[in-house]
Amino acid sequence: MKKHNFFAGPAILPAPVLEQAAEAVKEFAGMGLSILEISHRSKQFAAVLEEAQATTKELLGLGDDFEVLFLTGGASSQFFMSAMNLLDQGETACYVDTGTWSTKAIKEAKHFGNIEVLASSKDSNFNYIPKGYEIPANAKYLHLTSNNTIYGTQYHSLPDTNVPIVCDMSSDIFSRPINADRYGMIYAGAQKNLGPAGTTLVMVRKDMLGKVNREIPTMLDYNTHIKKASAFNTPPVYPIYVCLLTMRWLKEQGGIAAMQKHNEEKGAMLYNEIDRNPMFKGTAAKEDRSLMNVTFVMNDGHEDKADAFMQTCQENGIMGIKGHRSVGGFRASTYNAMSKESIGILVDLMKNFS
Amino acid sequence: MKKHNFFAGPAILPAPVLEQAAEAVKEFAGMGLSILEISHRSKQFAAVLEEAQATTKELLGLGDDFEVLFLTGGASSQFFMSAMNLLDQGETACYVDTGTWSTKAIKEAKHFGNIEVLASSKDSNFNYIPKGYEIPANAKYLHLTSNNTIYGTQYHSLPDTNVPIVCDMSSDIFSRPINADRYGMIYAGAQKNLGPAGTTLVMVRKDMLGKVNREIPTMLDYNTHIKKASAFNTPPVYPIYVCLLTMRWLKEQGGIAAMQKHNEEKGAMLYNEIDRNPMFKGTAAKEDRSLMNVTFVMNDGHEDKADAFMQTCQENGIMGIKGHRSVGGFRASTYNAMSKESIGILVDLMKNFS
Numbered sequence: 001m002k003k004h005n006f007f008a009g010p011a012i013l014p015a016p017v018l019e020q021a022a023e024a025v026k027e028f029a030g031m032g033l034s035i036l037e038i039s040h041r042s043k044q045f046a047a048v049l050e051e052a053q054a055t056t057k058e059l060l061g062l063g064d065d066f067e068v069l070f071l072t073g074g075a076s077s078q079f080f081m082s083a084m085n086l087l088d089q090g091e092t093a094c095y096v097d098t099g100t101w102s103t104k105a106i107k108e109a110k111h112f113g114n115i116e117v118l119a120s121s122k123d124s125n126f127n128y129i130p131k132g133y134e135i136p137a138n139a140k141y142l143h144l145t146s147n148n149t150i151y152g153t154q155y156h157s158l159p160d161t162n163v164p165i166v167c168d169m170s171s172d173i174f175s176r177p178i179n180a181d182r183y184g185m186i187y188a189g190a191q192k193n194l195g196p197a198g199t200t201l202v203m204v205r206k207d208m209l210g211k212v213n214r215e216i217p218t219m220l221d222y223n224t225h226i227k228k229a230s231a232f233n234t235p236p237v238y239p240i241y242v243c244l245l246t247m248r249w250l251k252e253q254g255g256i257a258a259m260q261k262h263n264e265e266k267g268a269m270l271y272n273e274i275d276r277n278p279m280f281k282g283t284a285a286k287e288d289r290s291l292m293n294v295t296f297v298m299n300d301g302h303e304d305k306a307d308a309f310m311q312t313c314q315e316n317g318i319m320g321i322k323g324h325r326s327v328g329g330f331r332a333s334t335y336n337a338m339s340k341e342s343i344g345i346l347v348d349l350m351k352n353f354s
Numbered sequence: 355m356k357k358h359n360f361f362a363g364p365a366i367l368p369a370p371v372l373e374q375a376a377e378a379v380k381e382f383a384g385m386g387l388s389i390l391e392i393s394h395r396s397k398q399f400a401a402v403l404e405e406a407q408a409t410t411k412e413l414l415g416l417g418d419d420f421e422v423l424f425l426t427g428g429a430s431s432q433f434f435m436s437a438m439n440l441l442d443q444g445e446t447a448c449y450v451d452t453g454t455w456s457t458k459a460i461k462e463a464k465h466f467g468n469i470e471v472l473a474s475s476k477d478s479n480f481n482y483i484p485k486g487y488e489i490p491a492n493a494k495y496l497h498l499t500s501n502n503t504i505y506g507t508q509y510h511s512l513p514d515t516n517v518p519i520v521c522d523m524s525s526d527i528f529s530r531p532i533n534a535d536r537y538g539m540i541y542a543g544a545q546k547n548l549g550p551a552g553t554t555l556v557m558v559r560k561d562m563l564g565k566v567n568r569e570i571p572t573m574l575d576y577n578t579h580i581k582k583a584s585a586f587n588t589p590p591v592y593p594i595y596v597c598l599l600t601m602r603w604l605k606e607q608g609g610i611a612a613m614q615k616h617n618e619e620k621g622a623m624l625y626n627e628i629d630r631n632p633m634f635k636g637t638a639a640k641e642d643r644s645l646m647n648v649t650f651v652m653n654d655g656h657e658d659k660a661d662a663f664m665q666t667c668q669e670n671g672i673m674g675i676k677g678h679r680s681v682g683g684f685r686a687s688t689y690n691a692m693s694k695e696s697i698g699i700l701v702d703l704m705k706n707f708s
Contacts, residue, residue, distance in 0.1 A: 003386035007393045010591060018388045022379035025372060032357035032671070034372045036550035036596060039361045039674060072426035072552070073573060076587040080571035108571050191588055196390035198426070198552045198590035217434035217462050219427060233430040234545055236552035236590060237364060242390060317386070320393060 004342040006332045007320030008149050008293060009171065010191040014337040017245040024241060035241055040234050045241075049230055052244040059247060059256055062180050062203060069202040069222065070230045070240045075170045076104065078187040078200065082166055083109035085204075085222050086185065087140050088212040094118050094139040094163070099126035099148040100326065101168060109143070112214075118142075125327070126151040128285035135161040141184050141208075147172035149192075150324040152284040152295030152331065158182055164208065172292045173201065174250060175336055176260040184208045190239060192292070193336045195246050198239030250336070259336050266334050266343045267291040273347045279305070280350060283327055297329030305353075306330075312349055321346075358696040360686045361674030362503050362647060363525065364545040368691040371599040378595060389595055394588050399595075403584055406598040413601060413610055416534050416557060423556040423576065424584045424594045429524045430458065432541040432554060436520055437463035439558075439576050440539065441494050442566040448472050448493040448517070453480035453502040454680065455522060463497070466568075472496075479681070480505040482639035489515040495538050495562075501526035503546075504678040506638040506649030506685065512536055518562065526646045527555065528604060529690055530614040538562045544593060546646070547690045549600050552593030604690070613690050620688050620697045621645040627701045633659070634704060637681055651683030659707075666703055675700075 005012040013021075028035035029044040038045060053068040062068070071077075082105075087093050091113045095106045097120035109115050116139070119130035126148060135142055142163045147154040149171040158165065164184030173188040185204040191197040204222055218224050224232050230240075253259060271289060274282045274296045283295045298306050306329065313321050323329040332346060359366040367375075382389035383398040392399060407422040416422070425431075436459075441447050445467045449460045451474035463469050470493070473484035480502060489496055496517045501508040503525040512519065518538030527542040539558040545551040558576055572578050578586050584594075607613060625643060628636045628650045637649045652660045660683065667675050677683040686700060 001386070005387055005391055007391070007396075010391055010393060010588065013388065013391045018379060018390065021388075021390060022376050025376035025379055031673075032355070033359055033673070034367065034375075036372060036375060037359055037361070037364055037367045039364060040551060042361075072428075072590070073431075074426075074587045077427075077573045080573065084571075104572075108573075111569055111571055189588060191591075196592050197394060197588045198593055215465055217438075217465055218458075219431045219434065219462075233428045234364065234543060234551045236426070236593065237545075238550055238592065239552055239590065319385075319387070 001317045003317045003319055004345060005319055006334070006338075006346070008324070008331060008333045009189075010197045011333055011335050012337045013195070013242070013246060014249045017242065017249050020245050021242045035238055038237070040231060040237055045237055048241050048244055049235070052240055052247065053229070055244065055247040055251065056201065056203070059174060059250060060178055060180060060203070065205050065207065066180070066203050067206060067222070067226045069204070069225045070235055070243070071200045071202055071225060072198065072236055074200055075101065075168050075187055075189045078168070078202065079105040079108035080111060081220055081222070082143070082185060082187065083112040084214070084216060084220060085212065086166065086208050087113035089113055089214065091140045092116055092136065092138065093141050093143060094135060095143045096120070096130055096133070097122060098129060098145050098153060099151045101148070101170070102145045105143055105145070105168060113140070127153065127283055129153050129155055129288040131159075133159075135159060135163055137163065139163045141166045144168070147290050147292050149293050149333075150326050152290045152293045152327070153288045154290035154292065156288065164205070172290075174256055174259065175263050175292060177256050190243055195243035196239050198236045199243060201243070263291045263334070263336065266338065266340055267294065269340065269343050269347055270294045270332060270334065273350050277350055279353060283329065292333060292335060294332040294334060295323060295327050295329065297323070297327075309353055312353060313346070316345065316349055318346055318349065355671045357671045357673055358699060359673055360688070360692070360700070362678070362685060362687045363543075364551045365687055365689050366691045367549070367596070367600060368603045371596065371603050374599050375596045389592055392591070394585055394591055399591055402595050402598055403589070406594055406601065407583070409598065409601040409605065410555065410557070413528060413604060414532055414534060414557070419559050419561065420534070420557050421560060421576070421580045423558070423579045424589055424597070425554045425556055425579060426552065426590055428554055429455065429522050429541055429543045432522070432556065433459040433462035434465060435574055435576070436497070436539060436541065437466040438568070438570060438574060439566065440520065440562050441467035443467055443568065445494045446470055446490065446492065447495050447497060448489060449497045450474070450484055450487070451476060452483060452499050452507060453505045455502070455524070456499045459497055459499070459522060467494070481507065481637055483507050483509055483642040485513070487513075489513060489517055491517065493517045495520045498522070501644050501646050503647050503687075504680055506644045506647045506681070507642045508644035508646065510642070518559070526644075528610055528613065529617050529646060531610050544597055549597035550593050552590045553597060555597070617645045617688070617690065620692060620694055621648065623694065623697050623701055624648045624686060624688065627704050631704055633707060637683065646687060646689055648686040648688060649677060649681055649683065651677070663707055666707060667700070670699065670703055672700055672703065
């Protein structure tokens with residue numbers, strides 16, 4: 001039976017990417033060796049790193065004012081590294097709290113400066129994106145989490161400010177075009193739209209750096225990795241290579257604008273069914289619904305049918321659709337590589353469920 | 355032509371490991387999905403993590419007083435994390451400087467306490483392991499680099515002290531049995547004897563932890579990862595899985611004692627030829643020669659033949675044998691997965707070279 005991978009992350013990757021990824025484990029770039037056993041200083045891997053950095057810039061429309069790094073440690077490490085590198089003691093950075101990951105980013109940043117939380121949707125179990133708050137013009141940066149994997153919410157427009165935005169895009173990077181001018185830094189764990197677990201994409205505007213006075217251990221200093229083009233120490237060779245394969249696939253699909261259309265169409269299929277079907281209801285505010293993580297629960301009066309629907313999903317090859325414990329119910333993660341065919345199968349199961 | 359992988363790291367992995375690693379990229383554990391796209395919370399990956407931790411302990415003979423972690427960031431991150439977690443401001447830790455990586459460990463540790471460098475072989479381009487220095491009994495720990503990849507030296511016995519040893523074993527982990535009682539912490543980047551680049555093995559004795567007063571960002575605190583068994587955030591799923599495959603292979607080979615015998619036999623083949631052949635000479639002090647990285651140069655009067663020997667190697671499928679620029683000449687890295695057959699081919703080329 002064909003499996004439909006709705007995991008929230010690590011998550012579905014395109015089939016052709018997986019084929020090439022398996023091939024490279026056997027033999028890479030005509031070297032007669034596996035990619036798992038080649039030097040990160042080999043010219044073959046140097047070419048991978050260079051293409052991965054260039055393609056990231058090309059896909060996202062980043063100018064030469066941005067540096068692109070492939071690091072490790074996940075977005076969880078960027079929670080503190082961003083503040084450590086960008087915010088001096090005594091300076092203020094602003095954060096918006098849209099759920100678990102924002103909350104963690106706020107906690108870690110507090111080691112390094114004054115953290116002002118401008119708004120939070122905690123009052124409503126993070127089921128909406130706060131709006132209408134004031135952003136102090138003297139803030140060093142404004143930190144946002146563009147897509148909230150657990151709660152199924154996503155920013156569909158950015159707050160109006162001249163303060164540079166530092167954005168955790170772990171779960172919606174490469175899913176839609178961005179306005180690069182608005183960002184001072186963007187970071188993303190690879191394991192949703194970008195590749196397998198094991199590398200973290202960091203894009204930082206050069207003028208944001210070199211303005212703090214604290215001592216920073218070498219490996220935590222973005223400038224260390226910028227100077228050595230992500231190869232100061234041994235980078236995670238294979239995860240980076242699979243990210244490159246995914247980016248090549250993205251380009252073949254027509255780039256990020258085409259991906260946005262694809263994701264909007266998939267989102268419409270699923271949300272239309274959720275809204276139409278009296279058995280189910282969505283959990284996120286309609287205007288803030290995520291196109292990456294579609295969260296829904298059984299509708300009032302049908303709560304006792306949750307297990308039966310889960311069973312139906314399992315019997316039909318739908319995997320990873322259990323909602324996060326903070327929200328309950330179901331979460332269909334519909335990253336770039338998810339096909340309309342798989343969405344259609346889930347929608348049909350919902351239609352036929354009683 | 356068959357390739358013989360003498361790269362210093364990332365380095366040769368066993369052929370059966372690479373086969374299984376490629377298979378898992380296509381389909382993992384009967385899930386109908388690639389290992390690159392499954393949740394790190396799936397029971398299938400939880401089993402991988404658990405087996406990897408247990409097998410590490412089994413192979414190295416670590417007791418229940420040790421915690422085993424699979425982190426990221428390389429040994430380079432452990433240079434500062436070890437001191438950050440183990441050494442309080444005002445306390446003293448002792449280091450021995452045996453080359454580039456020790457030197458970096460010393461530099462990063464200085465952010466966090468008093469660092470006393472007891473001995474260094476810098477006076478002689480790190481071609482020997484210093485001995486006979488005094489170790490202050492009140493030191494919090496003694497930091498050693500067990501094998502020096504660049505300079506081809508290796509500790510063959512530990513200094514006599516009751517101070518717990520913190521050891522960077524990146525390039526000789528699993529190559530020989532260790533006396534676990536002597537260590538407070540051991541760390542190793544995976545990409546030599548253990549697996550592909552992308553994960554870092556950290557083994558720490560529980561009683562070394564929780565004794566510093568500084569604030570530590572969550573991701574840099576060993577206790578964070580201990581409490582969540584290396585899954586506090588998304589771990590590098592695939593690199594960890596390939597490490598487990600390598601450890602299973604090690605067990606099949608007879609474990610670490612068998613590996614030591616294998617490595618000693620390979621070392622004897624290569625060093626005997628270096629000592630016998632008037633065209634070549636070794637660069638490391640004989641009693642400190644590494645069984646992982648065999649460094650040698652053209653002998654006096656034959657310096658002009660280096661390029662020709664390199665050419666001969668390339669023509670015969672010997673890859674990655676160029677010495678590090680700090681030493682020059684040649685470096686044959688002969689990690690666990692390197693066969694005697696490949697060593698024999700290199701030795702024959704040396705024998706026949708004129």
